[in-house]
Amino acid sequence: xxxxxxxxxxxxxxxxxxxxxxxxxxxxxxxxxxxxxxxxxxxxxxxxxxxxxxxxxxxxxxxxxxxxxxxxxxxxxxxxxxxxxxxxxxxxxxxxxxxxxxxxxxxxxxxxxxxxxxxxxxxxxxxxxxxxxxxxxxxxxxxxxxxxxxxxxxxxxxxxxxxxxxxxxxxxxxxxxxxxxxxxxxxxxxxxxxxxxxxxxxxxxxxxxxxxxxxxxxxxxxxxxxxxxxxxxxxxxxxxxx
Amino acid sequence: xxxxxxxxxxxxxxxxxxxxxxxxxxxxxxxxxxxxxxxxxxxxxxxxxxxxxxxxxxxxxxxxxxxxxxxxxxxxxxxxxxxxxxxxxxxxxxxxxxxxxxxxxxxxxxxxxxxxxxxxxxxxxxxxxxxxxxxxxxxxxxxxxxxxxxxxxxxxxxxxxxxxxxxxxxxxxxxxxxxxxxxxxxxxxxxxxxxxxxxxxxxxxxxxxxxxxxxxxxxxxxxxxxxxxxxxxxxxxxxxxxxxxxxxxxxxxxxxxxxxxxxxxxxxxxxxxxxxxxxxxxxxxxxxxxxxxxxxxxxxxxxxxxxxxxxxxxxxxxxxxxxxxxxxxxxxxxxxxxxxxxxxxxxxxxxxxxxxxxxxxxxxxxxxxxxxxxxxxxxxxxxxxxxxxxxxxxxxxxxxxxxxxxxxxxxxxxxxxxxxxxxxxxxxxxxxxxxxxxxxxxxxxxxxxxxxxxxxxxxxxxxxxxxxxx
Numbered sequence: 079x080x081x082x083x084x085x086x087x088x089x090x091x092x093x094x095x096x097x098x099x100x101x102x103x104x105x106x107x108x109x110x111x112x113x114x115x116x117x118x119x120x121x122x123x124x125x126x127x128x129x130x131x132x133x134x135x136x137x138x139x140x141x142x143x144x145x146x147x148x149x150x151x152x153x154x155x156x157x158x159x160x161x162x163x164x165x166x167x168x169x170x171x172x173x174x175x176x177x178x179x180x181x182x183x184x185x186x187x188x189x190x191x192x193x194x195x196x197x198x199x200x201x202x203x204x205x206x207x208x209x210x211x212x213x214x215x216x217x218x219x220x221x222x223x224x225x226x227x228x229x230x231x232x233x234x235x236x237x238x239x240x241x242x243x244x245x246x247x248x249x250x251x252x253x254x255x256x257x258x259x260x261x262x263x264x265x266x267x268x269x270x271x272x273x274x275x276x277x278x279x280x281x282x283x284x285x286x287x288x289x290x291x292x293x294x295x296x297x298x299x300x301x302x303x304x305x306x307x308x309x310x311x312x313x314x315x316x317x318x319x320x
Numbered sequence: 321x322x323x324x325x326x327x328x329x330x331x332x333x334x335x336x337x338x339x340x341x342x343x344x345x346x347x348x349x350x351x352x353x354x355x356x357x358x359x360x361x362x363x364x365x366x367x368x369x370x371x372x373x374x375x376x377x378x379x380x381x382x383x384x385x386x387x388x389x390x391x392x393x394x395x396x397x398x399x400x401x402x403x404x405x406x407x408x409x410x411x412x413x414x415x416x417x418x419x420x421x422x423x424x425x426x427x428x429x430x431x432x433x434x435x436x437x438x439x440x441x442x443x444x445x446x447x448x449x450x451x452x453x454x455x456x457x458x459x460x461x462x463x464x465x466x467x468x469x470x471x472x473x474x475x476x477x478x479x480x481x482x483x484x485x486x487x488x489x490x491x492x493x494x495x496x497x498x499x500x501x502x503x504x505x506x507x508x509x510x511x512x513x514x515x516x517x518x519x520x521x522x523x524x525x526x527x528x529x530x531x532x533x534x535x536x537x538x539x540x541x542x543x544x545x546x547x548x549x550x551x552x553x554x555x556x557x558x559x560x561x562x563x564x565x566x567x568x569x570x571x572x573x574x575x576x577x578x579x580x581x582x583x584x585x586x587x588x589x590x591x592x593x594x595x596x597x598x599x600x601x602x603x604x605x606x607x608x609x610x611x612x613x614x615x616x617x618x619x620x621x622x623x624x625x626x627x628x629x630x631x632x633x634x635x636x637x638x639x640x641x642x643x644x645x646x647x648x649x650x651x652x653x654x655x656x657x658x659x660x661x662x663x664x665x666x667x668x669x670x671x672x673x674x675x676x677x678x679x680x681x682x683x684x685x686x687x688x689x690x691x692x693x694x695x696x697x698x699x700x701x702x703x704x705x706x707x708x709x710x711x712x713x714x715x716x717x718x719x720x721x722x723x724x725x726x727x728x729x730x731x732x733x734x735x736x737x738x739x740x741x742x743x744x745x746x747x748x749x750x751x752x753x754x755x756x757x758x759x760x761x762x763x764x765x766x767x768x769x770x771x772x773x774x775x776x777x778x779x780x781x782x783x784x785x786x787x788x789x790x
Contacts, residue, residue, distance in 0.1 A: 087738075090776050090777045091772065092770045092773065094773055094775060095773075097777035098777065113785070115735075115781065116735040116739075117735070118731075118732045118733070118735055119738075123732075124729060126686065126705065127708065127725060128681075129729075130709050131713070132725055132728075132729040136729075136732050139733065139735060207687035207688055208686075211688035211689070212688065218689075221369075222369050222373075222375050223376075250646045256682075257682070257684070259762040259763055260682060261337070261683060262342075262762035262763070262765055263342040264338075264647055264650050266766035268646050268647070268685075269767075270766075271355070296768075297763070297769065297770065298766065300767075300768035301766060
């Protein structure tokens with residue numbers, strides 16, 4: 079299967095290992111992965127700050143890079159949601175490419191049922207809010223009904239990995255793009271409260287679908303000199319955290 | 321009592337949410353306790369919602385009834401007025417807060433009344449009625465226990481359902497010792513509640529006019545419904561000669577049979593109860609009493625005309641969006657410097673004054689939890705996003721923020737600049753989002769900076785994978 083790899087700007091610049099893990103994992107699972115090298119950013123940082131009109135250039139570049147593909151896969155729920163809502167909205171399946179977050183693609187398109195990976199640690203899953211409530215990667219605690227988690231199910235396929243239960247399974251970490259600086263105090267408090275939840279349940283690693291949340295949590299963990307590490311879901315699924 | 325006038329004046333000349341929230345966060349233990357308490361209410365709501373297989377269907381029905389009502393609001397308001405007048409109620413119309421306050425004052429003055437009781441009404445908070453009446457020499461006692469507590473403290477409610485949720489019982493004990501003669505240092509809720517009961521009973525028995533809010537006004541019958549847990553609206557209305565009910569134009573529902581849907585949703589969403597203890601119907605006054613209704617616009621018809629924000633008028637004031645909001649729980653209701661705080665307040669307030677409330681749509685991470693607890697399915701977080709666009713477009717932003725955003729646009733809208741200057745781009749990304757409009761780096765105050773790697777993914781890919789540079 080041929081897919082285009084969308085690497086959000088901050089992953090490209092700060093967390094290249096996450097993009098590499100995504101690339102290698104998709105290839106390992108039999109995909110032909112193309113990386114359109116002109117890609118920059120989906121435009122979300124400007125749009126969420128109220129400057130949607132400044133994001134139009136980014137959106138044009140995005141469409142030029144990705145228009146011709148059937149599947150676009152990315153290791154970021156938040157950026158994928160922005161593309162779906164504002165850059166490449168589609169009303170039906172024949173209406174341009176399907177933009178998918180990695181765990182969503184692995185679950186719904188690749189229909190993965192087993193993985194050759196191990197990670198002998200206690201791991202807490204921090205789902206990004208856009209991944210949960212925007213993309214529907216897992217059930218929401220607000221809404222009654224069947225409980226499920228696509229990233230959670232993938233993690234359960236990893237040998238030796240113990241997924242820890244949390245007191246608040248889908249509370250926001252407080253990153254929120256520019257919220258993290260304009261509302262610095264509340265953002266930091268929210269992040270520390272999330273970290274405390276993971277620590278209370280003995281997590282050694284915090285993983286998730288969104289490196290932006292994890293970047294925020296990592297900054298807090300390092301400031302606290304806490305040994306808990308953050309790692310992107312792709313790195314675990316690609317058998318890199320052994 | 322002049323303290324409460326100050327509180328409301330402060331509300332209008334306020335520091336932005338971020339600063340007020342930072343002040344609230346100086347007491348870290350209080351933030352933890354405030355968060356836990358409201359999360360506990362949210363969990364009670366979840367339990368109730370999970371118990372009803374028809375929960376989502378109820379939300380959908382309520383949302384559709386409200387959509388229909390808002391689309392035909394003029395007709396339903398006229399129908400309500402006609403039926404209410406037939407029932408013997410007197411109906412008044414107020415275009416704004418000022419007219420509302422003047423009507424209420426006129427009614428009291430006309431009846432020679434200068435001391436009244438008032439049960440919970442967020443509309444009168446929005447209109448600043450207490451402060452207005454005080455200036456006219458009329459004494460108001462709020463009879464909802466939480467509202468009475470904040471009134472004694474000279475504060476505004478911090479939550480629409482739980483007005484004094486930011487206060488600890490020890491602080492309430494101190495207030496009661498000062499105002500209601502309870503023993504100093506006593507914070508036993510039983511003793512404090514009993515003191516409040518005696519104090520309020522005296523007010524109920526002696527005051528000749530009662531103001532209440534309105535939860536639902538039924539067009540078909542001309543009756544209105546007031547929901548409380550304490551029965552204080554009923555005590556006030558039934559013991560007074562004059563009952564004045566104040567309602568916003570959006571409180572209308574078309575038929576009596578619609579009411580059940582809303583009553584089932586309201587208390588479950590608000591406090592995790594199946595229904596409020598009292599859901600009182602007021603239809604016809606008895607012979608000795610008069611009931612007046614003041615129907616208020618105060619910006620609502622303007623919001624109704626803003627198509628992308630119209631749905632905000634569906635709100636039934638349950639407060640579920642506040643209880644679930646991780647920002648509200650950690651910043652306190654007063655940080656929103658408006659009568660209705662939290663996510664719903666942040667989409668209502670800019671309609672009234674964009675300049676004054678330009679900060680509120682940004683007091684959110686857009687996590688979307690509010691939208692999914694809302695019993696009438698208001699797309700709250702999407703409206704927060706859209707308000708941000710409107711506020712920036714109308715110029716209610718800062719120059720420094722615009723400069724940084726334009727800088728980001730320049731880098732990110734050009735593959736050439738972004739890729740050929742990868743290291744410079746990395747430097748811009750390391751700094752720009754974290755330095756907006758600040759001399760000091762706000763990211764770094766509580767967090768370490770991400771460590772920039774030697775090579776971006778793009779650079780690595782070109783070196784190791786790209787065949788012909790594509």
